[in-house]
Amino acid sequence: MMRNLAICLLILLSTLAKAQHISIKGTVMADTVPVSHVSVTISGTRLGTRTNASGYYEIRDVPAGNYRVTFSSVNYEQEKSAVTISSDKTVILNTNLKPFTSKLNEVVVTGVSRATTLRKNPVPIAVLSKTNLDQNISTNIIESIVKGVPGVNAVTTGPNISKPFIRGLGYNRVLTLYDGIRQEGQQWGDEHGIEIDPYGIGRVEVIKGPASLTYGSDALAGVINMIPFTQHDTVGFKGDFTSDYHTNNGMIGSSLGLYYKKSDWKYIFRATAKGAHDYRNNVDGYVYNSGFREVNLSAMARTDKKWGYTQIAATLYNNQQEIPDGSRDSLTRRFTKQVAEADNIKDRPIVPDNELRSYSIAPLTQSIKHYRVYSQSKFNVGEGSINAILGVQQNLRREYTHPTMVEQPALDIQLNTLNYEARYNLPIFSGFETTVGANGFYQTNRNKNATDLPIPDYNLFDIGTYLFVKKSFGKVDVSGGIRYDSRNIKWNDLYVGHDPQTGFGKQVQSNTPGANLQFPAFRHTYTGLSGSLGLTYNITDRLLLKANVARGYRAPNITEIGSNGLDPGAHIVYLGNRDFNPEFSLQQDVGFIAYLKNLDIVMEVFNNNINNYIYQAKLTDANGNPVVIVPGNSTYQYQQSKARLYGAEVTLNLHPEAIKWLSFNNSLAYVRGINKNEELIERSNGAAKYLPFIPPLHVRSELRGKLSGTYGIFSKIYAAVEADMYSAQDHFYALDNTETYTPGYTLINLSAGTAIKPKAAKTWFELFVQADNIFDKAYQSNLNRLKYFEYYTASPNGRSGIYNMGHNVSMKVVWHF
Structure with a gap:
């Protein structure tokens, strides 16, 4: 009896063991890239899991039967697959996800x-x-x-x-x-x-807009967050090599990226170099001193654990950038170069053709170096988490503008910054997602071995605290918060005197004979309260209404309150005002978004009122003549007034379902900037009605064809033709010729590209070709500072200033290995 019972138990246990080992596993990909954090669930059961960094998943202990397996990810369309389990063998189920057509x-x-x-x-x-x-x-x-x-x-x-x-x-x-x-x-x-x-x-x-409370002062217009490429999650070694070439200025760029992942650790390294000679257009020819040479290095190490993650990274940026000044021969309009201090522009020699197309950097140049080391960490604390950031930056900027002493920098500034942030994401309570945090930076600026000192040596400490909350109420998502910022800036007396060895100015002690107090001591604390409140109404899954109101805050920057000297590279003497108050803005945004079957529509309207708006304008005397402090250089003084900016952005993208390979993409951006200083407007007969540096109406239309699928070794094939249209800018800050009228223009651009991957190959390529301004249109953007680089009041060809780049063909190859 006992023997028969034991045999039955063994058979039962054997059967249970086989049932427990039945599993579904596989890999989730998107094209050739594994997709992590994809939710994999079996309909009608509580069984499910998520893919790991390699796109791999496994669901164990699945009873026999017929099922539907669902693959879900926020960035990809949902995929469902039928599967039948009728034995003790593991079922292999791989799938390939398609990116969401809706963003x-x-x-x-x-x-x-x-x-x-x-x-x-x-x-x-x-x-x-x-x-x-x-x-x-x-x-x-x-x-x-x-x-x-x-x-x-x-x-x-x-x-x-x-x-x-x-x-x-x-x-x-x-x-x-x-x-x-x-x-x-x-x-x-x-x-x-x-x-x-x-x-x-x-x-x-x-x-x-100013609704980004987590970053604080200086985000009055908005935020641009550039996130490094770290998407290679495959275990082992990966890499890419990018090379591109531009025909107009001969720019050659190359970049090597290496990625290695093992277990919980990921390592990334990138090295980049690019260089160019002077660019050209059909009005100016080659624009002297517009070439550059740039080198970049970056590295990162990161570990992901159950408790969170931590990473440390470093970057190095080194740019040698030539400084154009726009000096020319008055008759031929050919560019000339400065070879002596305080020379007569009419006596300058013409630049030889071989120098215009040389990759060698001219003596009159600026050197910009930027070093950064930072760490980011996230620590899971129960149902909440803590994020911490700590970073150190150093920016070195030198300008060499002395033709007889090319090793002597005219400008030599060292800016050191310590960034910090800590925030606590509280556990979600009754649907409320709440975050509290604090961030800011400590900064020091020092003038080094320079002959010109446009800004003082200063110390700055900035800190802000914030509270951010969001919650969904059915179809309505609401978010908002409040922030308080404090910034203390101070500097001591800074004296400037004469250097007998160089013949130029330099920083000296207060007791030096002939010393001049250029920057009297200053200390001030700026504070500001900002906040935002917004909501999204989900009419349907693809039809939304959005509205947001935000109060922004910005403390005056160092040039606005402290500048008092020549910036040699800008050819401008800047004069600040230490009595300036912080800027405060109140902006309203309303948006409508529709991602329909054949059409995408995005419409955003905004209105922004700013108190204490700060801008720069040319300085004139009582007779209306330009004030000249340093011969050959303009003088600008910062102003402050009320201002209003309003406008809209509209995007209409047509992608007919009947012609899936074709799309017609269109965008429009419009902004108008109004100076609210009524007294100044009346005194200037309307010349000061508008704010400076406001872009005109901009319309971009693109007809694009894109083929899905694979054609031999080719995939991701596309081609496009684009019209890039800017209207004339006749609403500009015209007082004292600070700005001038800018005609409108249209640029026609072409582009094409494809991916190339031979079958069974482990490496593949991407090829991009782009032709900008194919009709070589001569134009000046109203935001092109070179437009105002002009020494003469009249020109033999009726053109003044320097024009933008002409026809340019760019080719880029990316090798993935």
Whole structure:
């Protein structure tokens, strides 16, 4: 009896063991890339799991039967597969996900406490992927963003110097972030760009407006967060090599990225180099001193554990950027170069042709170096989490403008910054997602071995605390919060005297004979309260209404309150005002979004009223004549008044279901900037009615064809033709010729690309070709600073200033291995 019972038990246990080992497993991919964090569930059961970093999943202990397995991810369309389990064998079920055609479910991380989807965020925000950036071929990352996001423009000083503007506001009103850490590189200036490697960026998130409470002062216009490319999650070694060439200025760029993952650790390294000679157009020919040479290095190590993650990273940026001054021969309009101090412009020699196409950097140049080391960590605490950021940056900027002493910098500034942040994401309670945090930075600026000192040595301490809350009420998502900022800035007396060895000025002690007090001591604390409240109404899954109201705050920057000297690279003497008050804005946004079967519609309308708006204008005397403090250089003085900016952005993308390979994409961006200083407007007979540096109406239309599927070794094939249209800008700050009328223009651009992957090959390629301004249109953007680089009141060809780049063909190859 006992023997028979034992045999029955063994048979039963054997059967149970076999049932317990029945499993479904496989790999989830998107094209050739594994997809992590995909939810895999079996309908009608409580069984499910998520894919790991390699896209692998396994569901164990599945009873026999017929099932439907569902694969879900916020960035991809849901996929369902039928499966039958009738034996003890493991079932292999692989799947390939398709990206969402609607961006409403795309996850964003900028400006919110936790990662959230676009549909739940009431703040106007745009996202550019790595694919978008690769297809928008440019000489710098800001120009790529301008091509992809309506409402974003750039003030430029040649091909490699671009400063972002959002809805007519720029400089340090736009907070530029690298991997969530604010970029501190003297962003208040015109004549240098953003110190970030364009090849190393995998994603860009753009917030329009002051509703980003988590970043604090200086985000009055919005935020541009550039997130490094770290998407290789496959265990083992991966890499990519990018090379591109531009025909107009001969720019050659190369970038090598290496990625290695083992267990819980990931390592990333990137090295980039690019260089160019002078660019050309059909009015100026080759524009002297517009070439550059740039080198970038970056590295990161990260570990992901059950308790959270931590990473440490470092970047190095080194740019040698030539400084154009626009001097020419008065008759031939050929460019000339300065060879002596305080020379007569009419006596300068003409630049030889071989120098215009040389990759060698001219003696009159600027050197910009930016070093950064930072760490980010997340610690899971129960149902909540703590995030911590700590970073150190150093920005070194030198300008060499002395032709007889090329090793002597005219400008030599060292800016050191310590960034910090800590925030606590509280456990979700009754649907409320709450975050409290504090962040800021400590900064020191020092003038080194310079002959010109436009700003003082200063110390700055900034701190802000914030509370952010979001919750969903059925179809309505609500979010908002409040923030308080405090910024203390101070400097001591700074004296300038004569250096008998160089014959120029230099910083001296107060008791030095002939010393002049250029920067009297100053100390002040600026404080501000900001906040936002917004909601999203989900009419349907693809039809949304959004509204947001936000109060922004910005403390005056160092040039606005402290400048008193020549910036040699800008050829401008800046004069600040230490009595300026902080800027406060009140902006309202209303948006309508529809992702329909054949059409995408995005419409955003905004109105922004700013108190204490600060801008720069040419300084004139009582007779209306320009004030000249340093011969050959203009003098600008900062002003402050009320202002209003209003406008709209509209996107209409037609993608007919009947012709799936074809799309017609259109965008419109409009902004008007009004100066509310009624007394000044009346005194100037209306010349001061508008704010300076406001972009005109911008319309972009693109007809694009894209083939799905694979054709031999080719896939992801596309081609496009684009019309990039700017209207004339006749609403400009005309007082004292600070700005002038800018005619409208239309540029026609072509682009094409494909992926190349032989069967069974482990490596593959992407090829992009782009032809900008194919008809070689001569034009000047109203945000091109070179437009005003002119020494003569009359020109033999009727043209003044320097024009933008002419016809340019760009070719880019990305090798994935």
